Amino acid sequence: MSTNNQGEGGRRGRPRDAALRQRILAAAAELATREGVDVGFDRIARAAGASRTTLYRWWSSPHELLLDALLEAVQFSHETEGPGAAIETLRAQVAMAGRVLSDPVTGGALRALAAGALVDEDAQRRFQEHWLTPRRDAARLLIVQGMAEGSILKRDPDFVVDVLFAPIYHRVYFTGQPVDEELFDELIRLIAVPGQ
Amino acid sequence: MSTNNQGEGGRRGRPRDAALRQRILAAAAELATREGVDVGFDRIARAAGASRTTLYRWWSSPHELLLDALLEAVQFSHETEGPGAAIETLRAQVAMAGRVLSDPVTGGALRALAAGALVDEDAQRRFQEHWLTPRRDAARLLIVQGMAEGSILKRDPDFVVDVLFAPIYHRVYFTGQPVDEELFDELIRLIAVPGQ
Amino acid sequence: MSTNNQGEGGRRGRPRDAALRQRILAAAAELATREGVDVGFDRIARAAGASRTTLYRWWSSPHELLLDALLEAVQFSHETEGPGAAIETLRAQVAMAGRVLSDPVTGGALRALAAGALVDEDAQRRFQEHWLTPRRDAARLLIVQGMAEGSILKRDPDFVVDVLFAPIYHRVYFTGQPVDEELFDELIRLIAVPGQ
Amino acid sequence: MSTNNQGEGGRRGRPRDAALRQRILAAAAELATREGVDVGFDRIARAAGASRTTLYRWWSSPHELLLDALLEAVQFSHETEGPGAAIETLRAQVAMAGRVLSDPVTGGALRALAAGALVDEDAQRRFQEHWLTPRRDAARLLIVQGMAEGSILKRDPDFVVDVLFAPIYHRVYFTGQPVDEELFDELIRLIAVPGQ
DNA sequence: TTCTAAGCGAGACGGTACGTCCCGTCTTGAC
DNA sequence: GTCAAGACGGGACGTACCGTCTCGCTTAGAA
Known part of the structure; x- marks a missing residue:
């Protein structure tokens, strides 16, 4: 770095x-x-x-x-306090992830970073430390908050993070399926407490 | 090939x-x-x-x-008829995916294949065609069946496939979190109709 | 090599x-x-x-x-038997050395080889073994023969070799003085028994 | 400089x-x-x-x-008047050359200077101007003087300089033969008028 | 048998990128 | 004006693979 x-x-x-x-x-x-x-x-x-x-x-x-380039390009906001409820801010984070991964500029760098992480152990560590972990932490905070509010199903928070973000990476990196608002809605709906 | x-x-x-x-x-x-x-x-x-x-x-x-090597190593069974209900067979498939990804022999090849898919377009196409799509198809069949039986939540089947398998790939490839029976249980539980 | x-x-x-x-x-x-x-x-x-x-x-x-190139370019004749007396063949060898050192093609390579020998120990060994020693040996043979014939001063043969050839290298490599027939004559005259 | x-x-x-x-x-x-x-x-x-x-x-x-370093290290004495005859002083100069070339400190620098002279034209000019020429001039003076005295063979003085010094450089730089008092004696003997 | 097509190992060749080292120039701050 | 520190572009180094190629030897069915 x-x-x-x-x-x-x-x-x-x-x-x-x-x-x-x-x-x-x-x-x-x-x-x-x-x-x-x-x-x-x-x-x-x-x-x-x-x-x-x-x-x-x-x-x-x-x-x-590339990691430096990406981090300066996205200017990640660590703010987790949204104007609305926790689950709303969470949806915004999910949507942001989808957009960054799909964006022509940041998406290319991210794909290269992921490939590097698959090939090299050090690269994987770096990728986790500087990219994944901060974003996962921010999401986990909101998830715990949402659980307390009763708007999110009570599961292992880390598991919920996976469920929300992994499908997005998977679609962009491997299957090529669309990453759109409908997907974000479905993801949130899946982990939301029904009848809310 | x-x-x-x-x-x-x-x-x-x-x-x-x-x-x-x-x-x-x-x-x-x-x-x-x-x-x-x-x-x-x-x-x-x-x-x-x-x-x-x-x-x-x-x-x-x-x-x-490597793709050839992997396909011969796993001997994928296209049988979708399990002895029990659809959701049980589905869990078996999820568990199998987790095991193949974690296995020291097949896991290495798969990781290399995924990295190749991220780097090269042809490789991505091959990876989808010969590895991902057959497995996704088999899972989708069971999912549709489970929805008809009323044991699986009614969502876009492809979305359900993503939710079930993407977290596994994500953990193995990027975060390094454990891929175990508990994870499989949680994944199934998430897409199962509650109170069943 | x-x-x-x-x-x-x-x-x-x-x-x-x-x-x-x-x-x-x-x-x-x-x-x-x-x-x-x-x-x-x-x-x-x-x-x-x-x-x-x-x-x-x-x-x-x-x-x-470069050593390979030089050796193939000069096609050194190991024949020491000239048609005439030993001292005449010796003069021919001295003259040949002067010509090879001055020649635009072989001279450049030789200069590079000498420079390399000054810089690197292995190069010096190679230069001696494949270039200097064979030529010195041939000359020494004639010198000993000439001493027996009484046409060459009785000195350490190796010393005589130095006296005959070193001035040529020295002029070409360092002082830039002319290397011509007159020089060859003087060199031979110096080690010849006078009044012969 | x-x-x-x-x-x-x-x-x-x-x-x-x-x-x-x-x-x-x-x-x-x-x-x-x-x-x-x-x-x-x-x-x-x-x-x-x-x-x-x-x-x-x-x-x-x-x-x-390096040239600066060498020139300060040797403190060359331009004195050509020795206590004895010209040929004795000349022998002292020859011996001095041998010692400077063999000396661990000055020898290394001199070898580097010679290598540089072989590689680069400017370096060769500098090497001649500041190192070779002054020493050759001093020796030539003594040689001319010795010829007048009848103790040195009447030849081209520059040629005699070459014969005296070139073998020393040659041995140190290329062949690795010993440079000792015996060599100095032989060199002087070669250009001395016999029966003196 | 002989013929012939294919499999296979050995190795030459041009090419690209790698990571390192040194060079010579430059721009700055401190004395 | 001298000096240390250090950024920068540039060039060559020796190495490692890559993909292609030209060989000779081997294996077998076909003529």
């Missing part, structure tokens, strides 16, 4: 080129979407007009780079 | 070496599990004591080879 | 491309002369229209390659 | 760090001897505890730096 140690005060050497960093992240996401999932430093560097050496200086693998 | 054109009768030249084919399939599955997902013809050939040329003659990519 | 194991009988795989080998050797010598001493596999491969991989298959360093 | 523009008086900015310069020169010579001939600014800087920028400020190549 690109450790951004420019924090406090006057660093000594030549300062890092921020614009270049942006160009690299953008090029990586763009390539993952357009050219396909198998992105290497070589092509990213060429596309960004940067030197391969520079990429190696800041990231130890294309997977790390 | 290994076009097995030995069908009818006396072909002219030297007959294909069946034992060799088995060694290759076994080596491929074994490598995918032990060495990791990124298997190439080179290493498979070396591990099987075969020549790279021979692999290229019969398969056009490691993905195809 | 390119081990040419095509000797006896029917080898199994695809046979080595002899023409390609020649193109590579020629390109290497040509580059060493024209572009300068610092030749790498990269540029040789490009110049020869070959793949870098192929060069690595046959030689483990540009130094080895 | 390190342009030493500290000559007269009050320069404006921070004065050059003389101790640092010494550390750099020492580190360069030491590295050339210990690590091998292929020395770059990078390693020299690290070894001297200096910044690469500083090296680039004062020298335009490692070759120049």
